[in-house]
Amino acid sequence: MIRKTCANILALVFVTGCSSLGRKVAVESMVTATSGSGQSATINAAFAAPLVATVTAGGSPASGVMVTFTAPATGASGTFAGGANTATATTNANGVATSATFTANGTAAAYTVVASVSGVPTTANFSLTNTAVRASMNYSFYLSGLEAADEGPNYYALAGSVTIDTNGNVLAGEQDYNDAVEFTSPQPSGDTINGGTLTVDATTGQGILTLIANNTALGVSGIETIGVQFVNSKHALIVQYDATATSSGSMDSQTLPSTLSGGYAFTLSGVDPDYFSLVAGGVFSISDTTLRDGLVDVDDAGVVTLGNQFRGTISAPDSFGRGTITGTSIASTLNYYIVGPEAMRIIDVDPDGSGVGSAFGQGASAGTFGNASLGSSVFAVESNSWGPSYAAIGMFTTIPDGGTYQGVADNDELGTRVWTASTISGTYSIAANGYGALTIQNGNLGDVSALGIYMADQNLDLADPNSTTSGLGGALVADLDTNLNGTGILIPQTDTTTISFSGNYAFGGQDYNGNTNGEFDFVGQGSVTGALLTANGVVGDPFFFFNANPTTDSEVTFSGLATSDVENLGRYTMFAPNPLVITVPAGSPNDFQVIIYQASGGQLFWLDEDSDSLFLGPLQREGPLAGLPAAGRTAARTKRKRNQ
Amino acid sequence: MRHLFAELCASALLSLISALPPAQAQTKTVETTIAGPLSYDASEEVTLNGVVSSVLTKPSSGMIMGSHLLLATTSGPVDASMGKFGLLGAGAVSVAAGQQIGVTGVMKTIKDNQVFIVRTVKVGGEVYAVRNEHGFPVSPQARQRASGKTSGGTL
Secondary structure, eight states, X not given: OHHHHHHHHHHHHHHHHHGGGTOOHHHHEEEEEEEOTXXXXXXXXXXXXXXXXXXXXXXXXXXXXXXXXXXXXXXSOEXXXXXXXXXXXXXXXXXXXXXXXXXXXXXXEEEEEEEEXXXXXXXXXXXXXXXXXXXXXXXXXXXEEEEOTTTSXXXXXXXXXXXXXXXXXXXXXXXXXXXXXXXXXXXXXXXXXXEEEEEEOTTTOEEEEEEEESOTTSTBTTEEEEEEEEXXXXXXXXXXXXXXXXXXXXXXXXOOOSOOOEEEEEEEEEEOTTSOEEXXXXXXXXXXXXXXXXXXXXXXXTEEEEEEEEEEEEOOOOTTSEEEEESOSSOSEEEEEEEETTEEEEEEOOTTOEEEEEEEEOGGGTTOOOGGGOOSEEEEEEOOTTSSOEEEEEEEEEETTTTEEEEEEEEEEXXXXXXXXXXXXXXXXXOTTSEEEEEEGGGTTTTOOEEEEEEOOTTOOTTSTTOOSSSOOOEEEEEEXXXXXXXXXXXXXXXXXXXXXXXXXXXXXXXXXXXXXEEEEEEEEEEEEXXXXXXXXXXXXXXXXXXXXXXXXXXXXXXXXXXXXXXXXXXXXXXXXXXXEEEOTTSOOEEEOEEEEESSSSEEEEEEEOSSEEEEEEEEEOOOOTTOTTTTSOOGGGOOOOOO | OOOHHHHHXXXXXXXXXXXXOGGGOOOOOOOOOOOSTTXXXXXXXXXXXXXXXXXXXXXXXXXXXXXXXXXXXXXXXXXXXXXXXXXXXXXXXXXXXXXXXXXXXXXXXXXXXXXXXXXXXXXXXXXXXXXXTTSOBOOHHHHHHHHTOSSOOOO
């Protein structure tokens, strides 16, 4: 190793030494910005990801080379760990040098951090932005699950947008709720959110959001209680958390673009007017107020129709990022809530049908997709709360030229059969507009055999649309089988090393079980150290799965030991004798046999594959929590030490 | 969401006769392999007649999820799976031990046991739908909506 490092240094010296003899040094040796550019951080807060530069010599990685990262000495800038505006890092065997944590200073503006190598004339630039602390922030959120109220269980969906000030006060908002039975927010106004409170533990990012709506039929006399688990300051996993309903979703800081345009991929999951589960997925593009070039696949209670064309009209968003999509064949009216320029949540607000999902922009990739757009990936799909209950996750590698893939996957079709580490293979195709399909052959994954694939911007993190640094690319997925249906996500698999599955994680899960014929949902946070997860969270449990507190449980503990599947790197088991154990206060421990698939160290999915229950959810590495509303207010019910 | 099947069929028909650009007429093939326990092939349906020996709103050990009827038939005892909502909520199957009933569905082997996946139940002249022709469970809400209809839907 030392010998190789010295050789690389000598190579650099040789090449740069030759520069005086007229050789093209820039071609022979160079430093490039690999990742970390384009980030924003609130003033005085750490950036989410380090700055990563790659040094090559003669086209090959140069290891053992010192890279100097230099931030501006004055004005908007920042400091590396230790407080200096410069830092050095040495390249590894891949020629990669990773900076120490970089923290924004107190001046808001854009600037450049330069990475340089002695003797190499080229430098690499990292564009960074320090953003000012705002008096308030807007968040958009969405959820779906099972409603216990309204003579339930009923399926229900909820989406909205709220303004929250730095003290955690909910100042205003709008939302649309729809159970397609009786509780459908009035249209076109939706419900008005007049108040509420966000209370968050500043250290763990865990807390409670209450929303006071003008619709007293919802929640408890119009007050909806939502458990939140911030993954970073801009992204939270959420569950509705009161006696009336349980559901899972996410909440993300909202940035309204000047206009919506370009290609989009989308999926929706809900119930049709006959109250059977229905999923839809496809692509469309937006030009001014016209939604065009739409193609949608539909699985309506097992009746599958593919590639149906549609058009529609999309209204301009209001100040909460809420607008309408009408004239499509999908629903009479879909409302949308913008997350950002390339992400929106969509909800069916028709009184006789309901559904919720996402639409993600395709960015510069629109019109240029192909089979090569889909590489090594991890996928996760789950039925909604009303369909035949199942969830499946897996990973595969592709051969784009042949349109084939192979991999491994797990599937739990609740109460009937579990497929564990099943070998899967088949064909796939992706059209230029991102509309595609993947077939799992030979029934190797039970009833899961036909997936619609809808490609999104390869620079977008579908699990955290405000993130620009990791987990980028992928597609939305609709399961279009005749015996079950569901929706999910597919993201590139970039790192299967077990060492990467370590640190602090936020997580969630939506569980369907036979014990209650119902659902519970949870979010939490904790650490993974030596593959051991130790965490705390909250559970929404209005159908009495955990007996101790029949409706809502905070201070719930989670623990489990992940064992790497050496035959399928990137796959882990939390099986007996070290299963995932969830324990509610004053309750008995409940064991869950869990499978984990790793897309990267920052993004994983887990699946409970018990015979009488299943859950699917994400595990996402926690980022900086600085700048959270109400971060100074510790939630008494969720106060605990960080698990590290 | 709308009755997408019916509407999209109409939409697809319209699209065939309209002059939309050929580039939009994309097609894709999704092969469906029926292999799993949730698969339901209506072409394999049979009808069994028997006497209800037990009504189980929750499954016993070893049974698949949902409610069950244990039937005594001329061929022997049958575990009839009534699904998630068969015996639950408004419009649920009204049946008691000792009653003669007819069940239409598909016999499958799940968890090493023979289980009859019921699509419809006939009790005293009344026919109840438990699942649709693809095996999707019929919920109380779905029953309520179906009973209020003047014409049939797509399901």
